[in-house]
Amino acid sequence: MTNEPGDRFEFRLVDVKGRPLPAPATPEVTASVPPRLLGGTYPETPGRLGPWEASDGSLYFLMEPAESYNKLMTVKSTDGGRTWREVDGAHRPVAGDLEGFASAVHDGTIYMLHQIDTGVLHHSFRTTDHPRTPEAWAVRDDTVATPGAPPVQVASVAARSDGSLVGVYGGPEHLHYSIRSPEGTWGDRKPISGGAGDARSGPQLVRGADDTVHLAYTRRDGTAWYRRIRPDGSLTSPQRVSSSLGTAVTDVGSVLPLVHLPETNTTVLLYRRAGGTLWARRADAEGRLSPPVQVTERAVAQSAADSDQVGADAVALGSSVHILFIEAQTGHLYHTRSDERGSWAPATVQVDSVDAQWVRGQPVSNGTSSPTAYGYVYDAGSNGGSGMNWYDEVPVRRR
Secondary structure, X not given: OOOOOOOEEEOOOEOOOOOEOOOOOOOEEEOOOOOOEEEOEOOEEEOOOOOEEOOOOOEEXXXXXXXXXXXXXXXXXXXXXXXXXEOOHHHOOOOEOOEEEEEEEEOOEEEEEEEEOOEEEEEEEEOOOOOOOOOEEEEEEEEEEOOOOOOOOOEEEEEOOOOOEEEEEEOOOOEEEEEEOOOOOEOOOXXXXXXXXXXXXXXXXXXOHHHOEEEXXXXXXXXXXXXXXXXXXXXXXXXXXXXXXXXXXXHOEOEOOOEEEOOOOEEEEEEEOOOOOEEEEEEOOOOOEOOOEEOOOOOEOEOOOOOOEEOEEEEEEOOEEEEEEEEOOOOOEEEEEEOOXXXXXXXXXXXXXXXOOEEEEEEXXXXXXXXXXXXXXXXXXXXXXXXXXXXXXXXXXXX
C-alpha cells in the first residue's frame, strides 16, 4: 500500500522489553506528499529506467519501495509527474535487490534485465499502449543466464524492431550477451571477449539503424571500448574510445547511456575521464569514431551512494543530445546540450538545493505530437536510503 496525503500516524515509545511507556498523550503526525515526489529507492548501477511515456501521456518509472524492502515496482503518473502510484503491485516479481538493472520499450511493453548474484533475470510490464492486459506484469523472474557473480552487477538491454531483445550483463571476468527471439526464447550466452586484458564491465546499449545494436563498455585498465552487435547476432571488433578512465572498481560505470541520432545515423559515446569531466565521441554509420570533445568543465560525480557509476544521463531530441549531470563538488544537478555540429552549450543548474546521487530520464511530449521536455527522476540525496526520488523536466527545443 502507498501512504496518501492525510494519512495519520500515531507513535508510542516502548522500553527494552517492549512495554509501552506511560504518556499523557499519543503523538500524531499527518502525512503530506509534495508534488513530484516518487519516494522509493533508486536501483544501483542502472541503465535506462524511464520515465517511459505511453501514447496517452502516462509516465512509468521503475524503482524499489524502500531500502528495507527492495522489491521491483512500476510506478505511474497520469498528471505529468505531479503524483505517482504503483501499478499491479500485487504481482511484483519475486526477485529484488536492483543492482545491475536496465529497461527498454517496444510496442507497449517495458522489458527489463536484472542481474543478481545467482544469475540474470528478465521481467516485463505492459503499459496502456499494450492491446492485451494493459498495466500488468507480463513476465516475472525469467532466468536468462547464470554466468557467475561479477565484481559489479551490471546490465543493459535494447529492444529491436521485430520485438527481439539484446541483453548484456556481467560475469566474473567478461561481459556476456544473449538474444531473445520475438517469440520469447533466450538464446545461448556469448562472451564479449577480444583478447587478454582486465575484466570488462559497465555496458551500455542503444538500438541504431537497421536493428544494429551499439555497445560501449569499460575495462579495469581505464579504457572504454565500442562495438556493434549486428542484426544476425555477430559482434564487430572492439575499437578503443578512451584510455583516460579511472581504474578503481567504482569507475567501471564511467560510460553514460548511449545516444543514437536517427537523422544522421550517428551514435554518441559519452564517458567520464579520471579527472571527472565528461567527454564525447561520435560513431558514424560505418563505425568510424570522431575525435574526442570535452563536454563539461565541471567534474561529475562518480559512485555516489555505492553506485559504481557516473552520475549523469543522456538522451536524443532531434539532432541534439541532452545531458543531465551531477557536479562532484556540490551535488547540484546541471543540464547541457549539443548542437548539430556536436558543440556543447554552457551548463545550466537545474536543482541546486540537494546532494543529488542518481539521475535517469527520457523525452516526454506532455500530450503533444512531439517531445517538448526532457523528463527525469533524480535521487535528491538519500545516501542509499529511501524516499528521496523526485520528478522534474527540462523544457527543450528541437533542432
